Amino acid sequence: MYDIDFFKNSNNLKDKITKGFLKNSDYENINVELETLRKKFPYIYNIETTNYCNMKCVMCPRTMFMTRKNIWIDDKLFEKLISDVKIHDQKNLEYFWNWIENDYKQPLNEVSENGFYFSVISRHLVLHGFGEPFLDKKLIQRIKLCTQKKIPTYFSCTPATMTVEKAEKAMEAGLGVLKFSLDAMDERKIKKITKVIWKSDVLLMRFLVKLIVKKKLV
Numbered sequence: 001m002y003d004i005d006f007f008k009n010s011n012n013l014k015d016k017i018t019k020g021f022l023k024n025s026d027y028e029n030i031n032v033e034l035e036t037l038r039k040k041f042p043y044i045y046n047i048e049t050t051n052y053c054n055m056k057c058v059m060c061p062r063t064m065f066m067t068r069k070n071i072w073i074d075d076k077l078f079e080k081l082i083s084d085v086k087i088h089d090q091k092n093l094e095y096f097w098n099w100i101e102n103d104y105k106q107p108l109n110e111v112s113e114n115g116f117y118f119s120v121i122s123r124h125l126v127l128h129g130f131g132e133p134f135l136d137k138k139l140i141q142r143i144k145l146c147t148q149k150k151i152p153t154y155f156s157c158t159p160a161t162m163t164v165e166k167a168e169k170a171m172e173a174g175l176g177v178l179k180f181s182l183d184a185m186d187e188r189k190i191k192k193i194t195k196v197i198w199k200s201d202v203l204l205m206r207f208l209v210k211l212i213v214k215k216k217l218v
C-alpha cells in the first residue's frame, strides 16, 4: 500500500508542476518540499514473491527489460518485509477516500484503473511484481502469514496459471482481491500478445461457472 497522506499532501505541488507553473530552476525547492511531505520511513507498496512467468507478453517491461535471474523470494526476507508493512487505519483511509471523491474528483466505484488504484491499492499490500504469483509454490503460505498480521493482500495474475482450486485456496488464506488479466477473447490474438497458447475463453468460463456454483452465487 502507498503513503496516502503523501499522495494527498503533495497534490497541490503536483498540480503546479503538471500545469507548468514551475520551472527547471525550481528543482531544489520542489525537492525540499517533497522531503517535508514524505514520511521518514519507507512504505512497502508491493512484494514480488517470484519473478518467474510462463508468458512473454509483448507489452510487458519484464519481457523487454528484465535481466535478473528468476528466483523465489527468501522466506526470511519475506517475513522481515511484512513485519515492516504499515497498515492504514480505517479512519485515515476514509478521510483519504472522502478527499479523493470530493476534492480529487475521482469516483471510487468507477470501473477504471484510477478507481481500482484509489479504492483497492490504497488499502492492500500488492503481492506481484515482475512475475506470475501463482508460480510461487509458497504463495498460499505467504498470504496466510499476511492475514495473521492483519495485512490485506491483493495480486494480479493470468487466467492461464489460475484454477478454481488455486483461486479458492488463495481466498481462503485471506486474499482480499484477486485480479486477472485477459488480453483478448480470441486465442489467436492471445498467442500474438503472450506468445503462449492457452484456451482463454474456455478457462475463464470454467472458472467463473465453477466458482458461481460452488459459492451458490445464483
Ligand code: SF4
Residues within 6 Å of the ligand: 053, 054, 055, 056, 057, 060, 061, 062, 063, 129, 130, 131, 132, 158, 194
Ligand atoms: S503475464 Fe504478466 S508478468 Fe508475465 S509477461 Fe505477461 S504481463 Fe509480464
